[in-house]
């Protein structure tokens with residue numbers, strides 16, 4: 009099942025890839041078992057993304073095949089220490105104090121951490137990230153921090169059935185990314201798209217998608 013889903017995904021992505029860039033598929037592994045994650049890796053997944061620091065730590069030693077490890081969730085400053093040196097890409101720098109703390113803690117360990125800056129494309133209260141208007145200044149300030157390597161932008165589109173609205177937002181994210189790419193030579197990733205909207209996102213210029221449900225099936229959250 010997982011293997012088939014991964015293969016279908018790898019087959020489908022090129023059909024929507026109008027920008028012709030290499031599109032990276034990050035398996036979003038929150039709540040998934042080590043066995044399921046390793047099945048996805050065996051099927052060809054080379055990047056896995058966690059949301060929860062605890063899960064990242066618990067599963068870290070049991071993941072096979074040496075995939076890149078990304079952190080895609082909202083990160084609390086006091087948990088950075090558990091990811092340092094183990095996380096290959098932090099997707100979601102959604103506020104300046106987090107970027108500052110990541111830089112400081114990375115520097116104290118002699119590391120440079122690679123990260124993306126999050127844009128809150130739909131202006132949603134419930135989501136982190138900078139507004140379109142704030143992004144340029146935020147990128148400037150964050151890129152000036154010494155122990156970070158900022159390699160692009162991450163965005164989550166809102167829930168909506170209005171495809172035209174979503175396309176408009178996705179294209180605006182891509183345009184923002186293209187503008188910043190001219191100034192910041194390390195920019196190469198635009199992380200945008202989940203199971204429900206990745207096709208639209210890849211059509212609009214995303215080159216990194218974060219896929220959970222379409223690989224592993226519906227998520228079942230443990231009873232609280």
Ligand SMILES: *Cc1c(COP(=O)(O)O)cnc(C)c1O
Pocket residue numbers: 036038059080081201202203204218219220221222
């Ligand atoms: C869970 C999650 C995803 C994947 O969601 P699906 O709809 O299951 O594909 C992608 N990005 C982030 C930040 C997530 O938390």
